[in-house]
Amino acid sequence: MSPRKIGCRTHDSKRNGTVCLYTAFDTLTGEVTGKVTDNQRSKEFLSFLKxxxxxxxxxxxxxxxxxV
Structure with a gap:
């Protein structure tokens, strides 16, 4: 891939090494709460919301x- 060409995804591309980042920002205090997971399932999202x-x-x- 040349430096000027934007990377493209192919039909057989894999997302190896990617993670999901969930963050929450408290506008009153400025506190940021975050969670990083390896999977993108509703189970992880619901645990973050709880x-x-x-x-x-x-x-x-x-x-x-x-x-998204």
Whole structure:
């Protein structure tokens, strides 16, 4: 691949070594909570949401923005 050519994905490409990054940003305190997983399944995502829910004080709302 030449330096000027943008990489392309082929039908048989593998995503070896990729990970999923989940982050949450508390706009009030500026605290960032993150989690890195090897798999991209709903199980990992739900465990991250439960972790954030435990850290959220009673009476506060969570707003989600998903970037895929």
């Amino acid at each position: 972790e954030i829910e435990k850290k959220t004080p009673e009476g506060y709302e969570l707003q989600l923005s998903l970037i």
